[in-house]
Each structure stands twice: as structure tokens, then as C-alpha cells.
Amino acid sequence: MYKNWVSDEEAINCPLCQQKFSQLRRKHHCRQCGQVFCSKCCKVNVPLPQLGLENPERVCDGCLPVVELVTKSWSQQTSFQLESIQGLLELLHEPTGMRKVIQLGGLQTIISLARSNSVEVCKGSAEALHLLSMHEPLHMILMESGIVKALCGMLNSASEADEQLLSYLIGSLMIFAKAPQLQIRVVQDGALPPVLALCGMSVSEAIALIAVRTLNLLMENIGSHTALIESDRNALPRLLALTLSDDEQMQEVSLKTLARLSMGSDWHRHRIVQEDFSAGKCLMRSLQRQPKNMQVLCNAACLVANLATSEQDQSKTVRKGARKKDIFLTLAQTMVGGDVTSETHYFSGSLKLHFLIAPKASVVQHNAPLSHVVRGLANFSSFHQNVYRLEQHLSKVISVGLKSDNQSINQHSMRFILHVLHRSPQKAVSDLLGNGGDDFLLSISKTAGMVDAMQGNLKQYVKELCPPS
Ligand SMILES: [Zn+2]
Ligand SMILES: [Zn+2]
Numbered sequence: 112m113y114k115n116w117v118s119d120e121e122a123i124n125c126p127l128c129q130q131k132f133s134q135l136r137r138k139h140h141c142r143q144c145g146q147v148f149c150s151k152c153c154k155v156n157v158p159l160p161q162l163g164l165e166n167p168e169r170v171c172d173g174c175l176p177v178v179e180l181v182t183k184s185w186s187q188q189t190s191f192q193l194e195s196i197q198g199l200l201e202l203l204h205e206p207t208g209m210r211k212v213i214q215l216g217g218l219q220t221i222i223s224l225a226r227s228n229s230v231e232v233c234k235g236s237a238e239a240l241h242l243l244s245m246h247e248p249l250h251m252i253l254m255e256s257g258i259v260k261a262l263c264g265m266l267n268s269a270s271e272a273d274e275q276l277l278s279y280l281i282g283s284l285m286i287f288a289k290a291p292q293l294q295i296r297v298v299q300d301g302a303l304p305p306v307l308a309l310c311g312m313s314v315s316e317a318i319a320l321i322a323v324r325t326l327n328l329l330m331e332n333i334g335s336h337t338a339l340i341e342s343d344r345n346a347l348p349r350l351l352a353l354t355l356s357d358d359e360q361m362q363e364v365s366l367k368t369l370a371r372l373s374m375g376s377d378w379h380r381h382r383i384v385q386e387d388f389s390a391g392k393c394l395m396r397s398l399q400r401q402p403k404n405m406q407v408l409c410n411a412a413c414l415v416a417n418l419a420t421s422e423q424d425q426s427k428t429v430r431k432g433a434r435k436k437d438i439f440l441t442l443a444q445t446m447v448g449g450d451v452t453s454e455t456h457y458f459s460g461s462l463k464l465h466f467l468i469a470p471k472a473s474v475v476q477h478n479a480p481l482s483h484v485v486r487g488l489a490n491f492s493s494f495h496q497n498v499y500r501l502e503q504h505l506s507k508v509i510s511v512g513l514k515s516d517n518q519s520i521n522q523h524s525m526r527f528i529l530h531v532l533h534r535s536p537q538k539a540v541s542d543l544l545g546n547g548g549d550d551f552l553l554s555i556s557k558t559a560g561m562v563d564a565m566q567g568n569l570k571q572y573v574k575e576l577c578p579p580s
Contacts, residue, residue: 115145122147127172141171143178143215160185161216177202177215184220189229196224196235203242218243218256225261230273233265237279244283250290259287259300266305271314281309281321288328298335303342311349320361323353327368336375340382347372347386351393354411359404362397366410373417380421383414409480416487482519485512489526498534505531505538509547513554525554 119138124131125148132138132149139153140146142164148171156167161181170178180202184195199217202208212218221243225236240258243249266280284302287293306329309322329335339346350372353365373380387394398411488508491497505528512524528551532539543551555561 116140117146119147125149125152127152139169141174142168143170143174146171148172157182161220173211174215177211177217181216181220184224189227189232192224192227192229192232193235195220196232196239200235200239200242203239209243209246213249213252218252222256222258222261225265230276233269234273234276234279237262237265237276237283241279241283244286247290250287250293254287254293254296254300257300259284259297259302263301263305266309274315274318277309277314277318278321281306281318281325285321285325285328288325291331294329294332295334298329298332298338302329303335303339307339307343307346307349310353311345316358316361319353320358320364323350323361323364323368326350327364327371330368330371333371333375336372336379340372340379347383348390351387351390354393354397359402359407362402362407363404363410366397366407366414370410370414370417373414377421380418384418384421405480409483412480412483412487416483416490419487419490478515478517478520481511481515482517482523485520485523485527489523489530492527492530495534498530501527502531502535502538505542506546509542509550513547513550521554522558525551525558 117140122132122138125136126146127148128151130136130149132147136149138147139150141148141153142159142162152173153169153171155170155172155175157170157175157178158165158167159170159178159182177199180195180198183191183198186192186195199212199221202212202217212221221236221239224232225240227233227236240253240262243253244258262280262283265276266284269276269280271277284297284306287297288302302325306322306325310319310326314322326339330339343349347369350365350369354362354369356362356365369383373383394411394415397407398415402408485508488501488504492501508524508527512520513528515521515524528539528543555565
């Protein structure tokens with residue numbers, strides 16, 4: 112039962128006061144830690160229900176502060192429970208207190224007090240768990256003790272109005288969600304439903320934002336994507352609704368979460384497109400808002416580019432939104448850029464400017480959104496029915512994308528140009544002759560295997576025309 116039980120024979124000195132044991136200075140075991148002490152250092156008797164000892168037992172002065180609090184937590188009376196959690200909280204703030212609390216069973220006490228009927232006790236427990244979760248070396252111990260289940264249990268029953276309590280709870284979950292090795296476990300322990308609920312509740316913006324950030328972190332693990340979508344049929348509509356928030360940070364994180372979800376299988380992408388149409392084409396509207404925050408556009412463009420890879424959905428995206436302002440055209444529009452002088456076109460204008468005249472350093476940070484935009488154009492145009500709708504943007508892709516020295520932008524631009532060349536050769540040739548023909552040929556020569564493949568095809572073709580005689 113005792114990990115560190117010390118036998119009478121082994122004990123020479125009292126570990127607390129260091130005095131030697133003798134005929135006069137007798138030896139006493141502490142029932143909590145199992146070590147041997149003198150009578151002065153081990154004099155108080157406390158019942159230890161946590162160890163199955165209902166009658167008062169001798170406890171040493173080292174164990175006493177924590178043990179008394181643990182024992183009090185076993186009471187059904189709220190006042191004792193409150194004393195217990197407040198005392199433990201005080202100890203956690205002391206330099207050596209945290210170690211003692213954990214060694215002497217205080218962690219289990221804090222977790223069991225999370226189930227108390229008293230809101231005040233729960234709040235204390237949530238604060239204590241939050242303090243503990245900020246210490247990374249404790250993460251494994253905390254997970255093994257069921258901290259996530261305790262946090263989720265409190266979240267499930269917490270009132271929307273109790274901001275302090277909610278922020279301790281969701282704040283702790285976010286800390287665990289940040290650790291890649293813990294993400295799966297956090298999901299398994301039931302974090303998705305309460306976190307998702309928090310995203311949709313009428314809680315303060317700050318708390319909803321932490322909830323969405325937590326969700327986004329948990330979705331770093333691709334294995335949890337299906338779990339999120341299936342955990343609640345409102346999961347996707349809720350995330351989509353957040354992309355229309357007035358807060359650009361909220362837009363940024365919700366779009367990023369959706370972009371992550373769109374990386375998996377066609378099934379995931381299909382679910383998102385389906386929901387977006389029934390939820391009122393949120394993606395389209397969020398793109399049309401011309402956000403000032405570059406990351407919002409970057410995430411939206413990434414999401415749309417991912418969605419464009421699935422045949423079923425990309426054709427739907429185009430067909431259903433066939434009127435003037437669909438996602439698709441908005442995406443293309445973003446690349447084309449608007450009136451640079453008009454404030455409403457700030458974003459597209461500045462993007463355009465950055466690409467055309469800005470020094471290289473500032474171009475780099477804007478390469479990401481442009482890369483997604485060109486990737487989206489290339490993905491959409493891989494389906495022939497889209498080429499005719501997109502070819503109007505060809506000259507822009509040639510002048511911005513093809514001339515970019517960013518490899519990803521350059522290659523997606525090439526993909527787009529080749530799709531147009533395939534389906535609409537007249538247009539492609541005339542645009543390329545106008546500007547960028549040399550860049551196009553250079554890109555072909557620089558793309559590994561491209562010239563070889565052309566030569567190989569040509570050889571095959573020529574062989575058929577001119578068989579050896
Ligand atoms: Zn002593
Ligand atoms: Zn002890």
C-alpha cells in the first residue's frame with residue numbers, strides 16, 4: 112500500500128528534525144507517507160478515508176497540510192469542500208506546494224471536487240486544474256488522472272454566464288490541445304461536443320474565440336476530422352457561420368479549421384460544400400467582404416482550392432453559384448485585383464501592387480494567399496467545363512503567376528495555362544504571344560521531366576507516322 116514504507120530498523124534519524132532515535136525518542140510511522148518520525152514531528156491524528164482508514168491515524172507534519180485538505184474533501188458538506196479546494200489552491204501557489212499536492216493525492220481530490228454540486232467548489236477546482244495544466248511536465252500525469260473528462264464534465268454543466276469558470280475550463284483544454292501528442296487523447300476523452308457547443312453559445316467573443324482555436328488545434332490531427340463532423344450535425348454549419356463573424360480573428364481561425372477539414376478525403380470536402388450551400392454560401396460571402404487581414408483571405412483561398420479538387424463538388428460550386436457572384440468568380444476576382452485607389456478593393460489592390468512593384472521581402476509574406484488562389488484556379492480548370500469560364504483570367508495568371516519566382520505559384524500557374532491551352536488553344540496562344548510566351552517556354556524547360564515527356568510523346572507519334580522502312 113505504501114510506496115515508501117520505511118521499516119523501524121531502517122530508521123536512524125527523524126527525517127524532519129534530524130534527531131537520532133533512541134530509547135527516549137521513539138519511532139512513529141506516518142500513515143500517509145509511510146516514513147518514520149519522532150513524536151514531535153508526527154503527532155496529529157487525522158482520519159484518512161482516501162486510504163480506507165476511517166479512524167484518526169498519525170500523520171507527520173510534512174504530510175499534514177495536504178492530508179487535512181484531502182480528508183475534508185470527503186465531506187458531503189459544501190463548507191468543508193470549499194475549505195478543501197481553497198486550501199489546495201493556496202498550496203498550488205506556493206513554490207513547493209504543487210509537488211506535495213500531487214504526491215499526496217491532492218490531484219485526485221481536485222478532480223473529484225470538479226463533480227461537486229456547489230458552483231463555488233467547481234470554480235475552485237477549475238482554477239486549480241488550470242494552474243496545474245500550465246505546467247507542461249505534469250501533462251501526462253494530468254491526462255492519466257482524467258483531467259480532460261473532468262474539464263468536459265464541468266463545461267457541459269457550466270452556465271453561459273459564468274465567464275470566469277468557462278475561461279478556466281476552455282483555457283485548460285486549449286493548453287492540452289496545443290500538445291500534438293495529446294490531441295487524440297483529448298478528443299477521445301470527449302472534448303469535441305462541449306468545445307463545439309461553446310463555439311455556438313452566446314458566450315463572450317473572447318471565450319468563443321478560444322473555443323474555436325482549441326477546435327482548430329485539435330484538427331491538426333487528421334484522424335479526428337470525421338469525429339468532429341459526426342460528433343454533432345451542427346458542427347459544420349456552426350463553423351461556417353463563424354466565418355461571417357465581424358471579428359476577423361474569428362473568421363481567420365474558423366476558416367483555418369475548415370481548410371484543415373478539407374484536406375482529408377472527398378467525403379469531408381463533399382460534406383463542407385453541402386453544408387455551405389445549405390448554410391447560405393458563407394465562403395462566398397466571407398471572400399466578398401474583402402478582409403483586411405491577409406490570413407483570412409489566405410485560409411479562405413486554401414479552403415476553396417482544396418474543395419476544387421473534387422469533381423462532384425467543384426462542378427456543384429460552379430453550377431449552383433452560376434449567377435454573377437459565386438465563390439469561384441470571387442476567387443478569381445481576388446487574383447485579378449480591383450481598383451487600387453478604392454478602399455473597398457484595398458486587399459486585392461494591395462495584393463496586386465505587392466506582386467507588381469513591391470520589393471521582394473514584402474512579396475514573400477503574400478505568396479501564401481496568391482499560391483492558394485492560383486492553385487484554386489488550376490484545380491477548377493482541370494475540369495473542362497470550367498475552362499471557358501476561367502480563360503478570361505489567363506492574361507493575369509501569365510503576368511503575375513507565371514513571372515513569379517515562387518516555385519509553387521509558378522507551377523500552379525503553369526497547370527492553369529496548360530488546361531486552357533488544352534481546351535481553348537486559340538485563346539491561350541494569343542494571350543501567351545501578347546505577353547509571357549518566353550516565360551512559358553522557360554518554365555517548360557525548367558520543369559523536371561517536361562521536355563523529356565514531350566519528346567517521348569513526339570517520338571511515339573512520329574514513329575506511327577513514319578514507320579522504319
Ligand atoms: Zn522529528
Ligand atoms: Zn507523512
